[in-house]
Amino acid sequence: MVIMEPSTFPEPDVRLARLADAVGLPPAWPPADQFLDDLAQRTGLHTHDLLLVADLPLPETAWLFDETAGASSSLVSHSLALTASGRQQLRTRARSMTAPVGALTPWKPRPHEEYPPSFGSLLLRMLALRNLNWSGAAKVMCLMSGVCKAASTIGAVGRGAKQLDAEMLDGFAATLGIRVAVLAHLTGIRPSGEHREPAPEVVDTASLIWDIRHLTWDQEGELTAYAEVLGRK
Template sequence: MTMEPSTYPDPDVRLARLAGAVGLSATWPPTEEFLDGLAERTGLHTHDLLLVADLPVPETAWLFDETAGASSSLVSRSLALPVSGRQLLRTRARCMTAPAGMLTPWKPRPHEQYPPGFGSLLVRMLALRNLNWSGTAKAMCLMSGVCKAASTIGAVGRGARPLDAEMLDGFAALFGVPFAVLAELTGVRPSVGSRELTPEVVDTAALIWEIRHLTWDQESQLTEYAEVLGRE
């Protein structure tokens, strides 16, 4: 089994790897136009790419209701919906805005202070989606079949557990991006069991991104709406 490389390359190399994966010519320092194009081609978001490049992420990106985050109920209901239902669910999510004053800046706890590495990069990208270790583990299991304990997610972030092909399958599902994109970034090679993402997984990954700045109450409302859609 191929493990995470022992060295963590400089940010310009990391961006160049992603650019190479999708046929773009890398530029450093990256321009806004380049990052937008890279985001469109890879399926990652510009804020993800700022983390890849060790560039500042806007403070507003870290405003969350930490009691929220994609719940197992919402994820499982989204996965079970037909394409029309998933579209309606995402449309509803995009129309929702958290009430003023309900979101607070995310402050990493001591156990969320990670050393440089691909594992910590991926876990911090999930933190941008308001997913903690537990939320990540639950959503990953539902979306990819890669079922690990929350402590395992933390160990990947700390570099105590190597990032292998199985774990990368799970991360690819949560981001809704092809395995090949993350493989080119990290240097982890696919396993025999690696597979393409299904439309419902890609749509659910997009939903996770869209609800990152909603409150617990708003997410509960979305879950109820998804349940209604599932009965139609």
Template sequence: MNPSTCPGPDVLLARLARGLDVSPPPEHPPSEVYLHDLAVRAGLRDPDVFLVAGLPLPEGALDLEGTAGGWVPSLVQHSLALSPADRRRLRTRARAAAGRPRPARTLERPPAEPGPQGLGSLLVHMLALRNLSPSAVAETMCLMSGVCKAASTIRMVRDGVKELDAELLGGFAAVLGVPVAVLAALSGVSAPAQSAGPSPEVVDVAALIWEVRHLTEQEVRELADSAEELNRS
């Protein structure tokens, strides 16, 4: 999608609602209740839909320790091979870590400004909320979907230099843990032929990525080590 012709937030939000068989928002800006319902139906998170709607992010959404995201691909690699029960155990540990008081900290990698307006920028920004840099997005996308692209390609998508296609759409959908049809409705890009919803392990791991977004580098590394140990047991 060419950034110069990208529809505005109201059109994108209406597209997403229509793709989910939901009535368009009755008011602008839409209420948080409406946006939350849309997020649940889509399998997205509230901040994702705030981005679609062009609204300010909730407080704390950008509380990220940038170096921690570099350990997410290792966590993903080991978690995908776990049994459903072990994935649940790992998510329980992640939630417990996330529930501990966060120390005051200076962000080591302040969130990058979104690129030019466009669907690619929007999707990369959604993954930045999960503390994934372009390099981490590329590695994680390859592991979760088999769509293997260089970090430079992810940056080109973010900057509007490379347009989204069906393959990339499937890769982004896997990392977000949503049916590719959701992103197809949002973007207007045709979904891959015979595309099914994400597998249970992909859904679980996408949820785990969300759970660990505010953790420190040490905490994410420890979870990755725990996942590796569970695979050995």
């Protein structure tokens, strides 16, 4: 697999083709639903992430959140420490929960979250899909990857004030629960080391973060308490 050098932010069809090439899938444009499903399965990204990559519209429900929620450090820490069985039980509980009617509101980016087109802004929008703001992303990234940056640094990547580099690529890949090689091929940034698969607890926790994106602050607290119980078993 050839890793390209960073360049200007390419057009959507090129970005999607890079992802397809990273996992040995023939590119397709415009992308059919089956192609997006296959690409999601192979890359570990979600179809909504791929719609962002392709500059295609997402369902309005994708941006409904309780912005006081989002994956907390406590929940992520407990999830990472659980056994595989415990993580499965935690995710099962999370997927069984739904927010009360009217509890979620449409997410509207604030002025500081209006980014110029770039790979950094694309990755921050993926995290926003998971109800992670700069602060939440910084905390989760540190716990899941060991890449510990200030919230302002995360924001600077989105604004283009800080270059997306190999270290940050490691952090974003872990937070998304995918191989860094996938992001390296997409962005053209050379990865920092071996193209290792993310650890099972990282993949499961990244999936949990996705599962809880539409829950409320109270529901997340309930889930954290359940994770604590699981950790004592």
